Amino acid sequence: MAIKLDMSKAYDRIERMMRKLGFSDRWISLVMRCISFVSYSFVLNGTVCGLVHPSKGLRQGDLLLPYLFLICAEGFSSLISQAVSMREIQGFQCSRNGLTISHLFFADDSLLFAQATDYNCKSIRRILDTYARASGQVINFAKLAMCVSPSVSSHECTRLAAFIGIGVVDCHESYLGLPCLAGMRKKEIFSGIISKIWDKIRGWRDKFLSTGGKEVLIKAVIQAIPTYTMNLFQLPKSLLKEIYRLCTRFWWGSNGTSRKIHRCTWAKLCEAKGIGGLGFRDLEIFNQALLANQCWRILSNGNSLAGRVLKACYFPDGDFMNAESKSTASFIWKS
Secondary structure, eight states, X not given: OEEEEOBOOOOTTHXXXXXXXXXXXXXXXXXXXXXXXXXXXXXETTEEEEEEOOTTSSOTTOTTHHHHHHHHHHHHHXXXXXXXXXXXXXXXXXXXXXXXXXXXXXXXXXEEEOOSSHHHHHHHHHHHHHHHHHHOOOBOTTTOEEEOOTTSOHHHHHHHHHHHTOEEOSSOOEETTEESOOOSOHHHHTHHHHHHHHHHHHHHXXXXXXXXXXXXXXXIIITTTTHHHHTTOOOOHHHHHHHHHHHHHHHHTOOSSOOOOOOSOHHHHXXXXXGTSOOOOOHHHHHHHHHHHHHHHHHHOTTSHHHHHHHHHHOTTSOGGGOOOOTTOOHHHHO
């Protein structure tokens, strides 16, 4: 089973954690001042006014938050690792003889993995309560959700979720902004990219933009939207064609009521400026380049978490360059 956590950003008791990690008293004092003596002013019509003291400490998006989370997560990770070493929690095993993962933390996006048993659920609840008392972070159990493998019945899943006091979902839709699972309907899964691009174009459509302005917007905004996803997934060609269609219509000035003449193909516009194009990205080739960069990272750093997981699953006795693509492989590996 996989549990997605939701925690508040209250770091009032982080002082204890910092002392345990060996931070100096002066550094702890400076950090606590940033948390305890926070105030905000507002600019209204060009004038700075008001002085607000928030009751919840740091605002969302504060640059200090990721670092404070890392300090708190160090204690949380230690509790989980201790439970794993004492076999109170059995994490997710990538393969029969492969790596076992019990938790993933990145910023405030956290996932816990364990076996769907009463003993594991009891241990997880105990760890969450211990962490909440020690760190001062409030764990919102109403927003916590777990999903299980298809081998676990829905009745058993509901019972285990009630044991911890959390909800149940069929599947966690995303982690770090990327889909957790990609089935047969890949275009539907990545449809959010099209929606974001269309929202941008719709806001620009009624403005008088020069060709230079359109060029900058396409290169810097529209073609940058799918970049994060293309670092990990090979986007379907049908999705890329839809992106090309939106870019082409925006470039030539077409809208919902009128269609302008396209004086050359999109492929021509993607050519370098030195040979008559405008240097727009060919997203299919760019996608392959980003995936090749991930391959290079695995080759150069095989001891990374991603490298160890892929090796355990797809080439336990071989090397990355000679690994075969199985029919049952994940979409990430096939990409």
